[in-house]
Amino acid sequence: MKHLLSTADLDRAGAVHVLDTAAEMAATQAREIKKLPTLRGRTVVNLFFEDSTRTRISFETAAKRLSADVINFSAKGSSVSKGESLKDTALTLQAMGADGIVVRHHASGAPHLLATAGWVDASVVNAGDGTHQHPTQALLDAFTIRRHLAGRGAAGAGASLDARSGVGLDLTGLHVAVVGDVLHSRVARSNVQLLTTLGARVTLVAPPTLVPVGVEAWPCAVSYDLDATLADSPDAVMMLRVQRERMSAAGGGFFPSPLEYSRLFGLDARRLATLADHAIVMHPGPMNRGLEISAEAADSVRSVIVEQVANGVAVRMAVLYLTLATKES
Amino acid sequence: MSSGMPMPGGGTTVLGAPEIARALTRIAHEILERNKGGDDLVLLGIPTRGLPLARRLAERLADVEPTLDVDSLVGELDITMYRDDLHRHPTRTIGSTTLPSGGIDDKIVVLVDDVLFSGRTIRAALDAIKDLGRPRAVQLAALVDRGHRELPIRPDYVGKNLPTSTSERVQVRLAEVDGDDAVTISQPGAAEVAR
Numbered sequence: 001m002k003h004l005l006s007t008a009d010l011d012r013a014g015a016v017h018v019l020d021t022a023a024e025m026a027a028t029q030a031r032e033i034k035k036l037p038t039l040r041g042r043t044v045v046n047l048f049f050e051d052s053t054r055t056r057i058s059f060e061t062a063a064k065r066l067s068a069d070v071i072n073f074s075a076k077g078s079s080v081s082k083g084e085s086l087k088d089t090a091l092t093l094q095a096m097g098a099d100g101i102v103v104r105h106h107a108s109g110a111p112h113l114l115a116t117a118g119w120v121d122a123s124v125v126n127a128g129d130g131t132h133q134h135p136t137q138a139l140l141d142a143f144t145i146r147r148h149l150a151g152r153g154a155a156g157a158g159a160s161l162d163a164r165s166g167v168g169l170d171l172t173g174l175h176v177a178v179v180g181d182v183l184h185s186r187v188a189r190s191n192v193q194l195l196t197t198l199g200a201r202v203t204l205v206a207p208p209t210l211v212p213v214g215v216e217a218w219p220c221a222v223s224y225d226l227d228a229t230l231a232d233s234p235d236a237v238m239m240l241r242v243q244r245e246r247m248s249a250a251g252g253g254f255f256p257s258p259l260e261y262s263r264l265f266g267l268d269a270r271r272l273a274t275l276a277d278h279a280i281v282m283h284p285g286p287m288n289r290g291l292e293i294s295a296e297a298a299d300s301v302r303s304v305i306v307e308q309v310a311n312g313v314a315v316r317m318a319v320l321y322l323t324l325a326t327k328e329s
Numbered sequence: 330m331s332s333g334m335p336m337p338g339g340g341t342t343v344l345g346a347p348e349i350a351r352a353l354t355r356i357a358h359e360i361l362e363r364n365k366g367g368d369d370l371v372l373l374g375i376p377t378r379g380l381p382l383a384r385r386l387a388e389r390l391a392d393v394e395p396t397l398d399v400d401s402l403v404g405e406l407d408i409t410m411y412r413d414d415l416h417r418h419p420t421r422t423i424g425s426t427t428l429p430s431g432g433i434d435d436k437i438v439v440l441v442d443d444v445l446f447s448g449r450t451i452r453a454a455l456d457a458i459k460d461l462g463r464p465r466a467v468q469l470a471a472l473v474d475r476g477h478r479e480l481p482i483r484p485d486y487v488g489k490n491l492p493t494s495t496s497e498r499v500q501v502r503l504a505e506v507d508g509d510d511a512v513t514i515s516q517p518g519a520a521e522v523a524r
Contacts, residue, residue, distance in 0.1 A: 001420070017422070024407070024423040033460040038410040066410075164425065321423070325415045 001322045003115045003124045006133045007194035015198055016170055018318055019143050025321070026163035026314035029065070039068035042324050044100040045093050048127070049075040052104055054285055054309060055127050055137075059102045062316035068100070068324070086110060090119040098122045100324045108132035123323040131186050131212075131246075137284055138190035140315040142171065142198055144308050145236050148280050149174055163314075172199035177229050178220075179205040180240030180265060180292050183212050183254075184247075187284045188240060192220045205229050207265060209254045226265050230274050237275065238282040239267050239293045262291055269296040280304045340500065340515025344489060349472065349510045352488035353382070356470055357389035359486050364437055367394045369465065371436045373406040375454055376424040380405050381505035382472055383441040404428040406440070406461075411453035426457070433462040439486075443501040445471035448482035473512055475499050 001014075010018065028036060044063040046056055056072065063070045073093075075081065080089060086105075093101060100123045103111045108130030115124035128134040150166040176195055182188045182204050195202050202220040204211065215222055223229045230237070242261065247254055255261045262268075267281065272294075275281075281293075281303045289295050298305060344352070361367055367390050374383030380403075387402040407424035415421065440454050451469060458467060470486035475493045493499060493514060502511045 021423050024425055027425065028410075031461065036410045036460070037456065038415065321410075322420055326418060326420045 003111075003126075004135050004319050004323060005111050005115060005124065005126045007135045007138045007190045007197070008133075010135075010194065010197060012170055012197050012199070015139070015142070015194060016168065018139055018315070018322060019146060020167050021322060022139070022143050022311070022315040022318035023147075023164050023167045025317040026311065029310075029314060030163065034065055035067060036065060037067050038321060039063070039066040039324055042068045042099040043071065043097060044068045044102060044320065044324070045071045045073055045096075045098040045122075046127075047073050047089070047093070047101055047103045049080065049103075049105045049110070050128070052128070054312070055104065055134075058309070058312045059125075059127060059136075059316050059320075061313050062320055063100075063102075065313070066317055066320055068320065071096075071098070086113065087117070087119055090114055090117075093122070094120040100125065100320060102127050104128045106130055125319055125323060128186055131184055131189070133190050134186040135190050135194070136312070136316055136319055137187050138194040139319070140308055140312040141187075141191055141238065141282060141284070142194055143311050143315050144282065144304050145174065145176065145195075145200070145280070146171060146198075147311070148304065149235050149278065170198045171195060174200040174235045175203070175232070176200050176236045176238060177203045177205055177234040178238045178240065179226060179229075179267070181210050181242045181254075182206045182215070182240065183210040184243040185240050191238065192218050196220065203229050203232070203234065205265065207255055207261070226271065227274075230271055233276045234279060235276070236280050236282060237267065238284075239287075239297075241284065241286065242288055242292050244288075258291055266290075266292055266294060267297040268294040272297045272300060272302070275302065282308060285309070340498070340513035342511050342513050343491060344473075344512035346504075346510035349488070349512065352472065353385050354389055356486045356488060357386050357393065360386070360439060360468075360470070361390065361393060363468075363485070367397045367402075369436045370397075370402060370439065371404060371429055371431070371433055371464070372402050372439050372441055372470075373404045373428075373433075373454075373458075375440065375442045375450060376405060376407055378443040378501055378503050378506055379441045381503050382443060382470075383439075384505075386439075386441060386470065401429045401431060404433075406454055406457055408450060408453040408457050411456045413449060413453065426461075428461065433458065433464045435463070435465050437466045437468065438464040439468045439470050441470045443472050443503075444499050445469070445474045445482075445484050445487075446477060446499075448478045448480035451482050452480050472501060473499060 060070050102125045104127040110129050111126040146166040150169040192202050196219040205223045205226050283305045372383040374380035383403050387399045391397045391399050405427045407426045409421050409423045468485040471484045472488040474487045475491045498515045500513050
């Protein structure tokens with residue numbers, strides 16, 4: 001695997017291989033000494049044109065746990081704010097000898113351009129581009145779902161698990177509800193592709209104004225009624241953040257009011273109680289508590305939101321290992 | 330060291346199943362003799378074929394000293410992430426590392442591998458052990474020592490010394506992995522895939 005640009009690039013065997021590698025990485029993170037020498041001497045540049053805390057820190061942690069050298073580059077306070085083009089930034093990184101570039105960009109397709117334009121030899125990992133893809137987030141979501149639910153006997157949420165739970169399995173037979181601002185969500189796009197590739201059934205739940213045009217071509221069902229979808233007893237419920245920064249002023253006409261959104265599409269204590277015993281609650285973060293998810297749901301025993309962050313490091317270690325450990329021509 | 334591909338009809342068999350069994354029994358006795366019993370012993374097998382060898386050795390140790398328990402003797406040590414040649418090969422799949430419940434701190438760790446060749450695998454294993462704990466001593470058992478060391482590493486227990494040329498291929502086959510027990514030497518032929 002030279003680059004990771006989109007979850008559409010992964011077939012089922014490839015995706016399971018990434019998740020299995022992540023499981024072994026996760027197992028090493030329970031040790032006293034968490035650092036591995038695997039990527040010693042390699043340089044990873046975190047190229048972030050968009051604000052991010054957890055993804056950048058997660059990639060930085062992952063690279064450092066594998067002993068790579070990490071250079072953080074954020075557009076704010078760099079020559080990008082002086083008008084430098086992506087090409088010139090890329091050529092600069094190439095001249096400095098970057099082996100891997102983790103890129104987040106507000107324009108969909110920027111990582112693809114970086115990987116294929118011939119400006120750099122480095123491996124490119126997409127850390128979120130516009131409203132297009134966020135593959136490592138989808139991989140960590142799939143990893144979390146698999147760990148809790150794949151091959152599940154009597155286990156489920158809160159059951160005792162180790163890092164290797166679910167290794168070798170895909171997500172056949174599981175039903176995942178993805179709820180909220182699908183329109184602006186690259187997480188939803190990546191997840192629909194990856195979870196379907198892995199054999200799960202995905203239902204998107206959103207108000208009609210927040211469903212993208214062309215969704216009928218996606219391999220998933222669409223519902224406008226959260227209660228009806230929850231009555232279908234999904235195995236995992238993934239709440240998406242309402243991305244108000246991508247909506248023009250004060251909701252931008254996508255929904256009448258935050259309160260109405262919360263009543264119709266928020267995961268509150270009542271809806272939480274209707275979930276099946278084994279079901280898990282997920283959120284890619286950062287959460288708008290009280291809007292798409294209530295504090296009861298976010299802090300309940302079903303919530304795996306904090307674990308998602310920990311799994312994110314393991315998944316990113318796996319992706320960096322698979323893209324950087326070998327020099328493929 | 331050996332590849333997972335079976336070689337139909339390839340090579341000369343130098344050890345058969347009875348010889349492998351006798352060699353392992355002898356090594357088990359040598360381990361107990363050298364360490365004055367089985368207290369504080371941990372056998373770490375290096376995947377793929379070191380692991381079943383470690384398990385067989387542990388069963389023999391438990392036969393001799395009934396106080397020993399096979400499961401608390403055997404662990405698995407994957408060294409992929411510690412290799413010094415990762416960038417020269419296609420991506421290697423990472424195996425799992427599992428230690429016995431007692432850990433390896435202050436234990437006598439016996440590394441178990443099928444073929445000892447350049448010594449680089451063992452170098453990587455020593456690095457991996459260093460990150461997992463601090464054993465009192467580390468010893469090395471190999472079913473076959475084929476020579477051509479590239480590092481100052483020597484085995485403590487050897488099943489068989491096999492003088493080879495570097496171009497020859499030594500393959501260990503074990504029932505748990507390959508269906509039968511055998512050690513073969515072959516000359517690289519046309520069908521041979523470079524290791």
